[in-house]
Each structure stands twice: as structure tokens, then as C-alpha cells.
Amino acid sequence: MKLVVFLVATILVASQCHGASFRSFPLRLPTGYGDGASYGDVRCASWRLAVEAKNIFGFETIPEQCVEATANYIEGGQYQSDSKTVNQQVFFFARDREIHENDVVLFNIDGTVLSNVPYYSQHGYGSEKFNSTRYDEEFVNKGNAPALPETLKNYNKLLDLGLKVIFLTGRRTDKKAVTEANLKKAGYHTWEKLILKDPSNNQNSVEYKSTERAKLVQQGYRIIANVGDQWSGLSGHNVGIRTFKLPNPIDSTTEFSLCAFNKLWNFLNCYSNSDERIMKVFVFVVAITVAAWQCEGSEHGASFQIFPLRMKTGHGGRYIPEVSCQSWRVGVEAHNVIEWKTVPLDCEGYVGNYMLGDQYRSDSKTVCGEAYSYANTLNITAKDIWVFDVDETTLSNLPYYAHHGFGVEPYNSTLFNKWVDLGEAPALPESLKLYKKLLSLGIKIVFLTGRPLEQKAITVTNLKIAGYHKWEKLIVKDTSIYHGKTAVTYKSSERKKLEEQGYNIIGNIGDQWSDILGTNTGDRTFKLPDPMYYIS
Ligand SMILES: *[C@@H]1O[C@H](CO)[C@@H](O)[C@H](O)[C@H]1NC(C)=O
């Protein structure tokens, strides 16, 4: 409570310094949160988050300046905490369902059930270009990969629930025997199927996995959950009732081209044989890894079955009590934690600090920067539009939420509408920059918001005051048509109308997954951070 008072006071003071309203978004405190104290750490954490939230993909190596931050991330325990949160979500989801005989959970293998850190610790931690021959010779063929401990725990619990497990991997069929042996050695003893890729199969990862999942569905299986560390394994068709993205800070299946539905990536990427590069690049601190593995090995004489992460330390060896709130936030951004009503009570201080500190601004900047880099590669036509959500995308309601527990208090529509009706929401500075740059590229802007018709006038006023002066359309929710419908339904339907009118949605940005899921989502989508509320 004290913290809230302090934060609110800070906000008020800050806003007054900058002249009465919150328009200039004067919300910068010296502390960024959780992800590190230095500017570099904050930026690297933003990059990592953007990878988890599917804003950045198709990279060959991590940014050079983030190698150390990434090593700290893995070594410090945050990685395992993040993995744990995701696995817990899988389990809670499965536990609350009625299990049928043909219900299966799909797991990817490398980076999901087995860890390949031992390999990368000896190969420059990702600084070496990936070499699949060497990876097979020195890692896969040895069959010594340890389990990722949180996944192994979860696997056992899912089996106890009566679920079947299917492993679907990009490993080749000639690795079947060694993969089976490795799985058993690591503690995975039963499975319904182990699906490997035929060496003659030239499909990229999205296509290959979609095809295999379609076969499973034809065989009568129901995929209730699909767990992987790569978005490429969770995209495409028949992805399952729910997907779960395990953290993977440095790895890229470059072939994550959205080839089927993305012009740009189709153009650029579909011809590379990048599927060869199932890059599983982990960075680790040499001493810790090697020492840890060797200790385990010599003491127990056996294999390195459990990834020896140290849970007590947070980032870079410092203890950070907010580790689990941070995992929760990353889980929200990667769409693993869904349909939550309020921020966990224990995370109020964390979320408040995050929102007011540098990290939120930095995370937004990374997403907007990525959006602009993408837009800048396109040839713009008169019918090209970019869809912006409004609340927490274009305008910030942080001044309101700062007075209401940063999402800990249940949503109160009376109070919130009163705030909206003031028309005083400030622009999100990074979004405003992006908006201006997109306009300068000749892209038309469409605002698509869940705000109701009655708030259209005040929204127009507010947008203008905040610095947004020009748009092609501002679409608000007509509750006579969409009453009781989800945001996904409403927004998909309005985007479809736009396309029917001849517009071409080249980009779509929002702070909610419901802004960017559904149909007619546009050529590329971008997820801005928002740990304060969830809209389905
Ligand atoms: C890949 O690794 C193999 C085996 O270590 C080696 O012979 C080959 O030269 C490497 N290829 C490249 C492109 O570095």
C-alpha cells in the first residue's frame, strides 16, 4: 500500500512538473524493473521479451551486446522460473479439463524437453554460426542431453492425469534410435508417438509440423495442448486447443516464415534452406555450465539428467524477489497466461514499478522499432493501412490505473468510463513516434477500438490533444451489433469489412492478443506490452 501511495504521489508530482496534464507522459523513474539496472540490460530484456511475444523472429544470432545479459538470464534462475510458469499453465489447463481417451499433449524436443546447453557451452554460446553436421555429431548422436527440469516435472504430471504425450520434432528420422534412448535416459519413459522428420522432406518447420498435426487429427487424436520453445512449432494449422511458448532467449528457427500468409516473408525467406538450421542456441556461462555438468557427472557417475539451474539467484547473481512476477508478466506477453481477471495481488508493486520505470518504455520501443523496420521494407500503395488499437496502444490509461492498483483492483466500468470521458489520456510516446513514421511512409492509419459509440467524440478529441491528428478511419464498437461478443470476434469482423472495402492491412498493433488474433489479422502483427489487464 505504501508503495502505491508513493507511486501515485510520484506520478502526481511528475505530472505537475510537466504541466498539469499527463500529456507528456512524464513517467520515468530511475529504476527500471526486474530485468536489470543498466540501460543495456533493460534493452536486452526488451529484445528477449519481443522474441517471446512473437514480435521478433527469423534472426540468426542474438544481438552481440546481449550475450552477457542472456547468459545472466539463463544462469540466474529467471529462465527456469519462466519455464516453470509456462509449464504450470499447461498443467492447470489440462487439470481443469475432462480428459478423453484420445487427448494428447504435443511437445517439441530440443529446447523444450531436452536441453542443448551442453553443446552450446562448447561452441561459443551461439557466437559460432550454427553447423547442423557438427550439432548432430557432437550433440544429438551422443544421446546425452539432459531434461529441462520443469518440463520433465510437468510431463509426469500430465501422464498422471491420463493424458497421452506425443513428441513432434524437427530431428531427422535417422536419429530415431538415439533420440529414443536419450529421452529415456533423461527421464521421459513413455509416449504415444515420436514423430521425426523425413530427410527428404523440404517443408519448413511451420509447414512440416502443421502437416503432421493434421495427420494426428485425422487419426482421431485431439490436441489439447501444444508446447514448444519456438513459435514456428505453435503456428500454422491444427495448433491445438491451446499453445504454450516456453522461453528461448537466443534461438531462432529462421524458417518461421509466415509463408502461407505473409507476402514479405514469402518473398524474402521461403527460398532459403533455413530449415536445416534448427538453431538451438543457448548462451551460458562457461565456468558454471562446465563445472556444474562435470560435478554432476562425476559425483553421480551418470548422465546430466537435470539441468542444474540455481533458483536462488535472480538476474546476474543478485537475488530478486520479483522473479515470479516477472515470469507471470512474460507469460502474459507470450499468451501463455490468459483469461486472467486481475493482476496477482503480490505483483502490484512489481507491475507498478514496471509500468513507471524504464522497462515498459523500452519494451514498447523495441516493438515499435521492429514494426517500423518492417514497414520500411514495404512498397506502400494507396490502399495500405495499419491498424492501431487505442487503449494502451495509442493512448495510455496509466494515470487511471496508477490510482487503481495497476490492475490489482477488479475492473470498474463506471470509474473507468469517467476517466475516459475526461479525454485526458496521454499518448504512448513510442506509439506516437511509430504513428508519425508510418504516416511519413504514406501508410494510412485506422484506429480500431473496443470503446463504444458513445465515446467516439471524446476519443477523437483525446487523440487530437495527444498528438494524433490524421487517420483514415476510427472504428468504435457498435454495441447493438456486437453486444456480448468477444473482442476477437468484433475486431476480426471489422478488419474483414476493411478488406472487403479494398484496404490492405499491412500491419496491426495492439496491447492485447485479442487485437491480433482471429481472422484478417493483417500481414504482420505486433504485441505491445500490457501487464495491467486482459481482454479476450
Ligand atoms: C561443420 O562441421 C563439420 C564437422 O565438424 C565440419 O567438417 C564442417 O567443415 C563444418 N562446416 C562449416 C560450414 O563450418
Ligand SMILES: *[C@@H]1O[C@H](CO)[C@@H](O)[C@H](O)[C@H]1NC(C)=O
Ligand atoms: C519495391 O519496389 C521496387 C521497385 O519496383 C522493387 O525493386 C522491390 O523489389 C519492391 N520491394 C518489395 C518488398 O516488394
Ligand SMILES: *[C@@H]1O[C@H](CO)[C@@H](O)[C@H](O)[C@H]1NC(C)=O
Ligand atoms: C464502481 O465504483 C463506484 C464508485 O466508487 C462504486 O459505487 C461501485 O459500487 C463500483 N462498482 C463495482 C462493480 O465495484
